[in-house]
Amino acid sequence: MHVEVNGLLGLIWLIVTLYALVKIIGSSAGAGSKVLWILLILLLPVLGVILWLIFGPS
Numbered sequence: 001m002h003v004e005v006n007g008l009l010g011l012i013w014l015i016v017t018l019y020a021l022v023k024i025i026g027s028s029a030g031a032g033s034k035v036l037w038i039l040l041i042l043l044l045p046v047l048g049v050i051l052w053l054i055f056g057p058s
Contacts (some may be wrong), residue, residue, distance in 0.1 A: 017045060020052050 024037045037056060039046035 013045075017041060017049055020056070022048050023057065024052070
C-alpha cells in the first residue's frame, strides 16, 4: 500500500517538519540530543514530529 500526501496537506506537513528542525537546531540542548531528534524526524517523519511535539519542546 502506497500513501501519497499531496497539495495543501503536504505543504502543511512540510512546514511543520521544517519548523521542528529549525527549533531543534536553535535549541540549547546538547549536540547528541539534537542529532537524535533530527534523525528521528528524518527517518520516521510522522512519528518523529509527533514525538517531538509531545516530548521535545520544554
